[in-house]
Amino acid sequence: MRLYRYVGPAELMGGPAGAAMVSPAAFERWIARADASEPFTYVVDRHGYLLLAPRQCEHVACAGGSRVRGAGEVTFARDADGWFVRTVSNQSTGYCPDVTSWPAVAAAFERAALRHPGRFSDELTFRRCPGCTELNVVKDGDFACTYCGTALPARWNVDRG
Incomplete structure (x- = not known):
């Protein structure tokens, strides 16, 4: 599986790392101290662990500056069977993970x-413009650069490093 490199601004790289959900018990302890009504920032680290932080935390801080297997925002809910993921996206403009990170x-x-x-509730398609090199979020299937109009590639190409 691909490891995504941080592609956002360097000034956002500081801050405390996210909490690793290394077991169901770790999640139970963490969520008991969190406001479960709010969305959270998440990353999946290189070892496949879920790291969680408050939504205001940048993904790169949550990841401790490391490469990730996935990143986005998540909400949780609880029912009679326990905690579950209510919504999950790949919305991270710092890592711009492809939908294939699912x-x-x-x-x-x-x-x-x-x-x-079973899939992202909200999927974002990120592409880097081969003309002006700006990052783009593809909207409504329009693979044209928002900044210069150049055609965007069909395949993920954000990480140039």
């Missing part, structure tokens, strides 16, 4: 014993 994200949820929707 298997790594799903595996991290499963490792923490969190039921999930």
Whole structure:
């Protein structure tokens, strides 16, 4: 599985790392201290563990500056069977993970014993313009650069490093 390198601004790289959900018990301890009504920042680290932080935390800080297997935002809910993932996205403009990162994200949820929707609830398609090199979010299937109009590639190309 691909490891995504941070591609955002260097000034956002500081801050405390996210909490690793190395087991179902780790998640239970963490969520008991969190405001579960809010979305959270998440990353999946290189070892496949889910790291969680408050939504205001930058993904790169949550990851401790490391490469990740996935990143985005997540909300949780609880029912009679326990905690589950209510919504999950790949919305991280710092890592710009491709939608193909889903298997790594799903595996991290499963490792923490969190039921999930089986796919991203909200999918973002990131591309780097081959003309002006700006990062783009593809909207409504329009693979044209927002900044210069150049055609964007069909395949993920964000990480130039």
